[in-house]
Amino acid sequence: MLNKKSKSIIALLLVALMCFAAVGCGSPASKEPAEASDGTAAPASGLRPEGVPKDFPNKEIEWIYAFGPGSPMDAYFRILADKIQKTEGWKHGFVVTYKEGASGRIGWNAFAQAKPDGYTLGFAPSAMLISAVSEDVSYGADKMSYIINTMSDPGAIGVAAGSQYKSLKDLVEAAKANPGKVTVGVTSTIGQEGLTVKLIEKASGAKFNMVAFDGEAEIFAAVIGKHLDAFCLNISDATTFIEEKQVEILATGDDERSQFLPDVPTYKESGYDVTQLNMRGIGGPAGIPEPIRQYLENCFIAAANDPEVKAKAAEMKIPVDTLTGAELQTMFTSIADTYKKLYEEDPWN
Incomplete structure (x- = not known):
């Protein structure tokens, strides 16, 4: 629940964060994890599962936000992304791309149609399920990979x-x-x-x-x-x-x-x-390899639980509600089913 002071804090935070083309740009890389016999990275910590390529990420990960800058979600994602890059010691971080228009549909279609390699993620709110039920779109409850829910x-x-x-x-x-x-x-x-x-x-x-x-x-x-x-x-x-x-x-x-x-x-x-x-999740195109999807989930959850991040979120009065990808998928499936039933009884377009 955001008051005027909280919105001012978010605005100032975004000014600072947006000074960088990439979130967390310039953080030193940590020692690379050992290579397993199959050419993937052996687990170096509790966050990186077996099966994740040793060089992941070897380029910036794009985050597609379907609306304009300045929202609590925009600010909170940047905080999480910066913490992940610093904690994991990645050479490459996250880049935020704003794809506004059509009440979110342009951005949602963009990330749903991206290559499912873990290098494109997007803002996935529960509101996207309304148009997914009533229109022929590329996104929907069964057309994405779920990473985490950030706030509700x-x-x-x-x-x-x-x-x-x-x-x-x-x-x-x-x-x-x-x-x-x-x-x-x-x-x-x-x-x-x-x-x-x-x-x-x-x-x-x-x-x-x-x-x-x-x-x-x-x-x-x-x-x-x-x-x-x-x-x-x-x-x-x-x-x-x-x-x-x-x-x-x-x-x-x-x-x-x-x-x-x-x-x-x-x-x-x-x-x-x-x-x-109104759930605000992080998702990606359907078919992201499970080790990479799990690694991204682990990273975001660890960042959300970091004391420094939690303190910033509390200061901004962000309604944090961290859920795993599986939990988010269950919630989205239930919400979509409710909308489908309502649409069958009383279509709205």
């Missing part, structure tokens, strides 16, 4: 401070009594937020009037100005407005309560079996 930002349904709605149940019951009259602001009716509202409608029998805006700022302005009854966004989007006591969160979308809002119930605790969790 729960959804949030909230209202203006002092609203007549004191709980999610109050809001839902009003929408049931007055179909189409209770307004909810989202950034897209066919994005994660809009589909969350649809799932709550199906779980409750309510009918909301969803109103799509170009960005979160416009939604909050409308809610605070009493032009909208409620909003459905992510917790991190609402941080400043919560701290300034302009909005109140009625419920959050993870299976457990948010560490930042421990007194606020989840959607499930409120009576609706719906999950809204």
Whole structure:
């Protein structure tokens, strides 16, 4: 959950990190691991499994980010990548490539279509599964190699401070009594937020009037100005407005309560079996050799658990949620199945 101070810290950090063409450029290389009889590298530590080529990486690893610079994910990846290169003593590090456009599709297609050799990775958020279900694209839950999940930002349904709605149940019951009259602001009716509202409608029998805006700022302005009854966004989007006591969160979308809002119930605790969790993973094209995929997973997890990295993440209030590639794959498969079922019942394009 990011406030103004946290966003300033991220901005300053990115300025420093982006002074380098490659992340962690210039770090001294450590002693090369011994060569095994098959020409691959024998395991020199707990991080490098057997079967990884002795010279991996022998060039820079490209990280494709499907949006512009300056986000918490952008900053956190650079911190992890810099730590990995220094810890492993790689001669080559990571290079960040921004491929914006088409709501993420350009970047997601780019890394999904890359050569599966471990030298191209990409930003893989759970939101990519929405278009993967409804469109003919090269990415999807079964079309990628999973490295790790870095963070998870729960959804949030909230209202203006002092609203007549004191709980999610109050809001839902009003929408049931007055179909189409209770307004909810989202950034897209066919994005994660809009589909969350649809799932709550199906779980409750309510009918909301969803109103799509170009960005979160416009939604909050409308809610605070009493032009909208409620909003459905992510917790991190609402941080400043919560701290300034302009909005109140009625419920959050993870299976457990948010560490930042421990007194606020989840959607499930409120009576609706719906999950809204914006997971931000690291993936690659399907078919990355398992030793290399495992090595990359090991490196990212070790970096995420480094005390220095954890301290930086805490300072920036990044909602760190480190999961293995297998755990991320299980989560993405479950989310994709939910979207497939919803799309079959109520197609959105």
